[in-house]
Amino acid sequence: MSQLDELYREVILDHYRNPRKRGTLNGAHVHAEGNNPSCGDEFSIDVAIEDGKITDAAMQGQGCSISQASGSMMMDAIIGKSLAEVSDLTTKFKTMMTIEEGENPVDPDRPGSVLGDLEALQGVRKFPVRIKCADLAWATLSDALEQAEKAS
Amino acid sequence: MSQLDELYREVILDHYRNPRKRGTLNGAHVHAEGNNPSCGDEFSIDVAIEDGKITDAAMQGQGCSISQASGSMMMDAIIGKSLAEVSDLTTKFKTMMTIEEGENPVDPDRPGSVLGDLEALQGVRKFPVRIKCADLAWATLSDALEQAEKAS
Amino acid sequence: MTDLRSLRSDFPILSRSINGHPLVYLDSAATTQKPVAVLDAMEAYYRTSNANVHRGAHTLAAEATELYEGARSKVARFIGADPAQTVFTRGTTTAINHIAYGWGLDRLKQGDRILVTIAEHHANIVPWQIIARHTGAELVYLELTDDYTVDIGELESVIDDRIKIVSFSGMSNVTGALGPIDVLSQAARSVDALVVLDAAQLVPHQPVDVNQIDVDFLAFSSHKMLGPTGIGAMWGKPERLEEMEPTEGGGEMINIVERHTSTWAPVPHKFEAGTPPIAEAVGFGAAVDYLDAIGMDVIAAHERDLTTYALEKLSEIPDLRVYGPKDATKRGGAVSFELADIHAHDIATILDQDGIAVRAGHHCARPLMKYLGVPATARASFYLYNVPEEVDALAEGLLKARQIFGLS
C-alpha cells in the first residue's frame, strides 16, 4: 500500500463521511471543546457518565478527514466503557500514535486488538504534521473527563 | 601630509581649543540651535544684524574638534560681513565640502582666497562621515538668517 | 505566456525534491522563495560590512549605514516614494499595528468607526479590534459581491462622518481579488477619513506607485517579494507620518532624551527604535533590484497568464469550486478552492506526496471563511518562477485526491 492509501484507509473515509454519534446530548453530561488553531480543526464533545461508566457521548466539529474520523471512531470505542477502560484506551491510542517507525508497530489485524477501527489511524504516523489532527478528539475527551472528575 | 594630518591641521586644533566668540549676545539678535542626533554634536548661535550686515555673533556648543572649529572659524568669517557676502561664503563653503576628490580642490594658499582659515576644513572631505560635523555650524547659521528674514 | 523560465535557476530551492518529486512550489502568497542575488547580498553584508548603523564613526559603521539607507532608497523607489517617508518595519503586520496604535490610539474615540472589508487578513482586522477596545471606536465591515470582490454598492449606506479610517487590502490573499483602491479612497476622502492600504499581496505582484493612488499609508512585507523574513515597509504621506506618534521607544528614534521627556528624531527614524534589521534591509534592497530588473509589468502579465491557465484547468475538475473572481484582470494569482467533500488539509497532504506545496486552512482570514461558509480552503498561489507544467501537476494531483477519496 502507498503511504497515502495507508493514511486514507476506507474505514477512515467511512467514519469521515458517516460520523457516528454526531450531535449533542440532552440530560446530564460534561461538555468540552478543542481546536487546532494552526489548522482550524474544531471538535466538541458531550459525555454522559453514570457509575463510573460512559453511558453515552456525542460529538460535533469540523476539520479534515483524520480529525473527524478519529472523533467518530472514538465514539464507537468509548461508549459503554468504564472510565478505567477509557483511560487505558487513551494510553494505548497515544502509544500507537507516538511509536516510531519500525519500533513494533501495532498489528491492526492481530486477534484481540483493543483499538479496533482506531488502528486504521496508524498510517497517520508517517505524516507527522497530521498527528495532531488524530489527537484532537482524544485531547478533548481528556478535558471532558477531567471536568467530570473535578465535578464529582 | 597624512590624511589625518590634513584633517587635524593646526589651525583647526587652535580654533577647537580657543574658540572665537564663544558665549551669547545681549541686545537684539536672532538665535538658532542645531544638533547632529547621530553623533551628539550640538551648536547654538546668536546673530546680531543691522542694516543688512552681521554686526556681531556668538556661539555655544559641544562636539568634536571639527564641528567646534568649524563654528569658531565661521564666527571669524561672518562678523562684519553683509548678508549677501555671508550667503556667498556659505555657498563657497558648501561647494568646497562637497567637491569630489581630484575635482579641482580649492587651493587654500592661493592669493585672495575668500574662505581663509575655513579652507583648512578641506581635509574633512576625505572623511565622509565627518562632513556633517563641519556642516553643523553653517546649517545653524542658515536657520538663524532665515528667521531674521522672516522677522524683517 | 511570458517566459521567465530561465530565472528558475536563480532559486536554489526549486531544484529540491520532495517525497521523490521535484518541488512544485505553489505557496508564494504565504512566503516566496529567494534568488541567489538576495542571499548573496546578505552574506556579503555579514562577511564584509557588518556593524551597527548610524552613530558610528568607524569604517564598518559607515558602510553598514550606507547599505541600510541605500536599501531604504531602493525600496522607496520601487513604490515611487521618497525614502524619507519609507519606514522599515518587521513586516506588514507590524506596520498596520504601528498605524493603528500610533495614529489611532490618541485620535479615535467612542462613536468613531473604522471601515474594513470582510476579506481582510487578520493583520488588518485584529489591530483595529485592539484599538477599538482601547478607544471605544467600532469596527464595521464591507461584504462581498457574487464574484468575491468588495461590494462597493454598500458604500453609500455605510460612509458617513463617523468613519475615521478605511483600511483594506490591495489584493486578497484568499480570493486573489484586487481591492477597489480608487473607489474606497474617494469614499474615505468624502468624509476626511484616513486610508490605509494593506499591500502585502499587491506590491509583490503588480506595479504600485504611491503617486498614482490616494492612500495615507501603505504596508508590505519583504518575505512575500523575494526578500528575507524579518523586515517589511510602511510608507506614509509626510503629514501623516509627522502627526503620528512612534509606538516603540528606544535608541535611534530619539532626538534628545532627558530623564522624564524625550523628543523624537525626524521621520523615518522616529519609527525605527533600536537596532534595525540591517542585513534584512540589504536583502530587501537586493530583492527589489531583482524585481525591477525583470519589470513588475512583466511579472504581473506572467502571473495573469498563469492564473488564467490555472482557472481553466481547475474548471475541468469535477466538483471543484474556486472562491475568487473568474476574470483574471480582476485578480492576482492566489487561487483558493474547495474540492468535493475533501477537506483542504487532506488535499494538501495528498498533493505534498507528489511534491506540490499548497496552503490549506483559513489563511488568517477567519471572518472571510465564516462569511463564505467554509471551514477552510486549499490555496495555490503563483509567482514569477512558476510555469504552466506546475499547474498541470496541480490538476493531476487534484484528480488523484478525488480517486483516493473514492470520487474517481
Place this chain on the structure above:
Amino acid sequence: MTDLRSLRSDFPILSRSINGHPLVYLDSAATTQKPVAVLDAMEAYYRTSNANVHRGAHTLAAEATELYEGARSKVARFIGADPAQTVFTRGTTTAINHIAYGWGLDRLKQGDRILVTIAEHHANIVPWQIIARHTGAELVYLELTDDYTVDIGELESVIDDRIKIVSFSGMSNVTGALGPIDVLSQAARSVDALVVLDAAQLVPHQPVDVNQIDVDFLAFSSHKMLGPTGIGAMWGKPERLEEMEPTEGGGEMINIVERHTSTWAPVPHKFEAGTPPIAEAVGFGAAVDYLDAIGMDVIAAHERDLTTYALEKLSEIPDLRVYGPKDATKRGGAVSFELADIHAHDIATILDQDGIAVRAGHHCARPLMKYLGVPATARASFYLYNVPEEVDALAEGLLKARQIFGLS
C-alpha cells in the same frame, strides 16, 4: 588568558583590512560579528526549507516550523528557560516596549512609579516614558556610586508601595558595570513590583539562568551574541505572560477571530503576530549553539582577562579617564573612556585610520552622559574573538591621537 584565538578564523570579517590595516573590531557592544556557522544555517534554511511557519500541511512548511520552533528551544535552553515562555521579538528594544505596553498600559495609573537607573540604555527609558505619559505614572531613577555601579544605598528611601515596576540592565553598555540583580529584585519583591531585566549586554557575555535570578521578564538581542539582526527574545514568567496583553494583533497570534472580538493563541504565540523572523530564528539558534559549544563561562573568563589587560594598558595613557568600575569582577568588557580634551569622535576617526573600530557618542544613554557630565565617550568593547594584541593596537592608537592633538 583563555586562548580562543583559533576561533577567529570562523569569523570571515576579521580578515578584512580597513584603511590598509587589519580590522581590529572593538565594537561588539554595538553589534557582534557572525561566525560562518550562523551564516551557513540561514543560507541552508533559505536554500532548502524556506516556507511560512505553522498552518502549513506541506513538507517545506513542516520543516520550516520545526526549524523555527527548534531554534526557540535552543534559545530557551541557553537561558535555562522553557520554550513555552520564550518569545521571539525583533530585539531588546521591541521586547521592552512589548512589556511596557502589554503589561503597563492597562495596569499603571496616576501616582504609580517605575524605577530605573540613570545608567539605562534609551531602550529601557523611552518606553517607560511613553507608558508614563499614557497612564500618568512617574519614572524615578537610581543614581550611581563613585565606582559607576548602581547606588543601592538609595534604595531604602525610594522603594515604597508606589513602585510597580523595577527595570534595569544586567550590564551597562557604557560603564560595563554589572547590575545588582539580586538586590534590586529583592527590593522590588518587598513592594510586589514587577522586575524587568534588560539583558542585552548580559546574556551575550555571561552565563545566565532564569532559574537562578528572580526577575519577571528578561530581554536580549540576537545581533549582540553572534546571531543575525532582526530578532531577539523576551522571556517571561508564565503567570506574567498569561496576564499580559499582546501588543501586536495579526495572524498566528490568534485563536479565534470573529468580526468584533478575538481570542489569543497560547503563549508564546500570543506575542508573535504575523510572519515571524524565521531565517533569523534559525541563525539565532545556530549562534547559541556556537556559544554553548565554547561555554559561556569560558567566554566570560576570556573577556574578564582581556578587560583586566585593557584597563591596565589604558591606565598607562596620560590624561585618560575610564568611566566604569576598575574591578574586572564587577564589570563586563565594554570600556568607555575620555582622553584629555580629544573628543570621542576624533578618537574614533584617528583609530579608524589604523583599522581600529571603536564607538563614539552617547551610546544611546544620554541621561547617563549628562549625569557623568560628558557630551560623549569613546568605547572599546570586547568579545570572544578579541585578542590582547588588539588591546595593544588600541593603546598605540590612543597615543597617536595624543600626538595628533599636540599632546606629545
